[in-house]
Amino acid sequence: MxxxxxxxxxxxxxxxxxxxxxxxxxxxxxxxxxxxxxxxxxxxxxxxxxxxISSMGTNAVMVMRASQTEGGVNIGSGNVQTLKATDVEAILAGSSNISMASPVVKASKQIVYGANNWPGAISGVNEAYLEINKYEIASGSNITADDVRNSAKVCVIGKTVVDNLFKNGENPLGTVIRLGRIPVKIIGILESKGQNMMGMDQDDIVILPYTTVQKRMLAINYLHMISASAVSENVSDLAVADIESILRRTHKIMEGNDDDFEVRTQQQILDxxxxxxxxxxxxxxxxxxxxxxxxxxxxxxxxxxxxxxxxxxxxxxxxxxxxxxxxxxxxxxxxxxxxxxxxxxxxxxxxxxxxxxxxxxxxxxxxxxxxxxxxxxxxxxxxxxxxxxxxxxxxxxxxxxxxxxx
Amino acid sequence: METIIKIEKLHREFKMGSETVRALKGISFEIHKGEFVSIMGTSGSGKSTLLNILGCLDKPSAGDYFIDGISVSKLSRDELSTIRNRKIGFVFQSYNLLPRTSALENVELPLLYNNTVSSDERRERAINALTQVGLADRMHHTPNQLSGGQQQRVAIARALVNDPVMLLADEATGNLDTRTSYEIMSLFQELNSKGKTIAFVTHEPDIAIFTSRTIMLRDGNIVKDEGIKTLSARAALDKLPVSEDYDITVGIQNEIEN
Known part of the structure; x- marks a missing residue:
């Protein structure tokens, strides 16, 4: 039919x-x-x-310390001291897939200005860090390579820190605050980024040259992290591979042994x-x-x-x-x-x-x-x-x- | 004369549990082109069984049935459907029209199952069939807007639309009053006079008198098969007393005359 x-x-x-x-x-x-x-x-x-997540930079690549076993004892990742500023230079020199890289040294000190104080989450970094992590300067300027070389006592602070230290609306630029015992001059203020998707306040941050944090605050010569940026999102996997081979070489890790670091990309978190x-x-x-x-x-x-x-x-x-x-x-x-x-x-x-x-x-x-x-x-x-x-x-x-x- | 129906030693048996009911016990007859045959019998006489076989809805247990030269006994279910579609026009006691569907669409129905008919031809043939039964002006009425007699006319038009070799009517006047019954019989007689072969199953003798031949069944056998003198249904209709509540135009006329 x-x-x-x-x-x-x-x-x-x-x-x-x-x-x-x-x-x-x-x-x-x-x-x-x-x-x-x-x-x-x-x-x-x-x-x-x-x-x-893209607003945090999908190109971002992070190198963390991995837990290590020394003489049969697992010392965790916190005590690993193998990540060095020279690794950052090696990565930048050795991989064409990485456009920027910055050492990261974390510290936590009470910040004091006049009668106000605030627990500061301090990041010791270089001049590339802000761009890698998509921070913008609202006023003032970023730290410079010279500041890093000289372990200058300068900092760039986030909006939360400003709000808590300068409650009377003073201009923070040029003011000297104390981080623990160390006086540091504020040279820049960051544009507000708000919370990240984990609910963490991204404006509660104090940026210093990593050398300042290493030498003047913590007296260490290693890094906690390396923050880098791949040339583009597409090559982030290649960038990871590059970093792994470079760091295995600089850290002199034998064939068959575990890495003492771990590389993560923003893309993995996104996935x-x-x-x-x-x-x-x-x-x-x-x-x-x-x-x-x-x-x-x-x-x-x-x-x-x-x-x-x-x-x-x-x-x-x-x-x-x-x-x-x-x-x-x-x-x-x-x-x-x-x-x-x-x-x-x-x-x-x-x-x-x-x-x-x-x-x-x-x-x-x-x-x-x-x-x-x-x-x-x-x-x-x-x-x-x-x-x-x-x-x-x-x-x-x-x-x-x-x-x-x- | 051309033979439309030929039945030879037709048997039909039903298995009811362990018993076998013999509904038809070897009957034979022929229907020729242009005949108007009534098939009569009381209930249980095998009349309905015969009707089902004549209508190709059922197949004989033994014996042969030819319709228009085709032996039905060996046909498959689908082939029987095609025979029904091309050779037979059914008219039922309860009209069996599709509700909420116009007279025209009801009449078109059999042609929808015929691939050789285009939609234009289908419409044209349905209009012709409705004109033949005198309902050209009621084409777009649905069954609930039509009287019983009109509904049966639509059903007859539906039976005519595929130009069947035989009209098969099953108690076609059973649901109608006397006057309407006579009107319907008059229509059948008119169609018969134009050459349509009609088999009319009924148990009412006063309806059978309008046909030209009566086959009487009893207990699965033919007890009588004879030509009868046909009465004109039109004449019978004219003799019926005029009822005021039946025909409103006549009622109004009477009122005017008074």
Whole structure:
């Protein structure tokens, strides 16, 4: 039989029961709508998080100290003293994939200015650190290579530190504060960066030349970390490999022995976080998919009732020449039309919902075409799958009994 | 004369548990082109079984059934569907129209299952069929907007639309009052006079008198098969007393005359 005739027959049958058709579609509408909304919102939030991470610099590469075993005793990572400022020079000289690198020496000292004091998180770095970590200078200037060479007693401070030390609104620039016992002159103030996505205040920071921290505060000659930046996001893996081979050489690590350092990229952190949000998205989508399944069962239920109710109609169609497969096709088409129509309405509903929510929450609105395409196919499949059993029941009716069915 | 239906030693048996019910016990007859045959019998006579076989809804257990020269006994379910679609026009007691569907679309239905008919031709043939039964002006009415007699006319139009070799009517007047029954019988007679072969299953003798031949069944056997003198249904209709509550135009006329 002609395809067009099948469509016409199924369409006429559905039009005869508009309300029922609409109610049957409702399950699919809600199912598809929520799947699309959930996936889309999940992706919006993932995108939000990754753009926040990108603001911290996706090119960033960090070299940490790894835990070490000395003479059979694991001394942890805190006591590893092998990371040196010369490593930074070696990395910069040895890898074309690294554009910038800075030593990092961390210290914690009480900062005192007049009657105010504040626990300072001190980072001893070089002049490249601010650019690597996407800090901007709001006023004043950055520390210079000369400052580093001379172990100058200068610092650049974040907004939180300013707010807590200069409560009367004095201009901090040029002021001398004390870090523990050491007087340091403020030469620059950082632009506020706010919290990072872990909730840490990125403005609670004091930047000093690393040499100053090493020599004048801690009296050490090693580094806690190296902060570097790859030439681009794409080569960050190459940069990691470069750093590993360079550091193994400078640290004289034998073949087969473990590294005494660990290289991490911002990209890895990003991947880890997106794994978490992706899992959440999948979880939400799975819950939504259950409602889609319920919608499909709704279609099966109604189609099943419909077959019983329309037994005489089926008998008549058979009497005037409908073959079994014509009846089967008619009922399959009816359920498929229902589910596809429901799917299309559900798509608009889902896209509308996710657009509204992401607008209200100020997230980036993500329209995922593959999800929509897959949902559409799933809809058609649901119609056929759940329509199959009732349709078979209809097709296998005996025309004689069907015609006389009361 | 051309033979439309040929039945030879037709048996039909049903298994009911351990018992075998023999509904038809080897009957034979022929129906020729242009005949108007009534098949009569009380319930249990095998009348319905015969109707199902004539209508290609059922197959005989033994014996042969030819419709328009085709042996039905060996055909598959799908092939039977095609025979029903091309050769037979059914008219049922309870009309069996699709609800909330226009008369025209109801009449088009059998042609939807015929691939050789285009949608334009389908529409044209449905309009012709409706015109033949006198409902050209009711084409877009749905069954609940039509009277019983009109609904049965739509059903007859539906039976005519595929130009069948035989109309098969199953108690087609069973749900209608006398006047409407006569009107429907008059329509059948008119179609018969134009050459349509009609098999009319009924248990009412006063309906059978409008046909030209009666086959009487009892307990699965033919007890009588004879030509009868046909009465004109139109004449019978004219003799019926005019009922005021039935025909409103006549009622109004009477009022005016009074």
């Amino acid at each position: 002609k395809f067009r005739n099948h469509i016409k027959i199924a369409w006429q049958a559905l039009l005869r029961n508009k309300t029922r058709a609409l109610l049957t579609m409702l399950g699919i509408i809600i199912g598809i709508g929520s799947v699309i909304a959930m996936v889309s919102l999940g992706q919006s939030s993932t995108k939000g998080i990754s753009s926040e 880890m976080l997106s794994t978490v949000t992706d899992m959440l998205t999948i979880l939400l989508a799975a819950i939504a998919a259950i409602s889609l399944l319920v919608g499909g069962i709704g279609i099966m239920n109604i189609m099943y009732v419909t077959v019983t109710e329309r037994t005489r109609e089926i008998g008549l169609r058979m009497a005037v020449g409908a073959k079994n497969k014509d009846i089967l096709t008619q009922f399959l088409f009816e359920s498929t039309i229902l589910s596809i129509a429901g799917g299309i309405i559900g798509m608009f509903f889902g896209v509308g919902l996710s657009f509204t929510v992401s607008t209200l929450l100020d997230w980036a609105f993500v329209l995922n075409i593959p999800t929509i395409a897959v949902s559409f196919i799933v809809c058609a499949a649901i119609g056929m799958f759940f329509g199959w059993y009732p349709a078979r029941k209809a097709a296998n009716l005996d025309p004689i009994n069907a015609l006389r069915y009361e």
